[in-house]
Amino acid sequence: MSKLSNEVIEKKLLQFPDWELKDDTLYAEFEFENFKDCFSAMSRIAFECEAQNHHPNWSNVYNLLKISLSTHDADGVTQKDFDLAEAIEEIVEVED
Numbered sequence: 001m002s003k004l005s006n007e008v009i010e011k012k013l014l015q016f017p018d019w020e021l022k023d024d025t026l027y028a029e030f031e032f033e034n035f036k037d038c039f040s041a042m043s044r045i046a047f048e049c050e051a052q053n054h055h056p057n058w059s060n061v062y063n064l065l066k067i068s069l070s071t072h073d074a075d076g077v078t079q080k081d082f083d084l085a086e087a088i089e090e091i092v093e094v095e096d
């Protein structure tokens with residue numbers, strides 16, 4: 001899958017208000033009520049990543065989740081990252 005141009009990425013990001021282009025990745029931060037809710041969302045996201053065979057760089061501190069999505073093979077952002085971002089949005093909305 002080929003790397004998307006910054007112009008295309010910025011246009012697509014209009015549909016993803018939680019996400020921004022940062023260091024050549026799609027980046028978002030999500031805050032939850034507590035650690036349990038955060039980790040529950042991470043577990044759900046992990047299953048989706050396996051289903052899509054696409055995986056995030058992420059970090060968690062208590063109730064805060066930081067996620068960076070990129071496609072290693074393409075050395076940038078591809079449609080695969082937007083597909084995973086969309087799935088993450090659906091999961092996080094349910095957890096909220």
Ligand SMILES: C[C@H](O)[C@H](O)[C@H]1CNC2=NC(N)=NC(=O)C2=N1
Binds near residue numbers: 057072
């Ligand atoms: C072999 C396997 O298909 C690849 O390593 C996959 C796995 N998960 C991946 N995840 C991400 N974020 N980018 C990749 O390029 C990628 N490649």
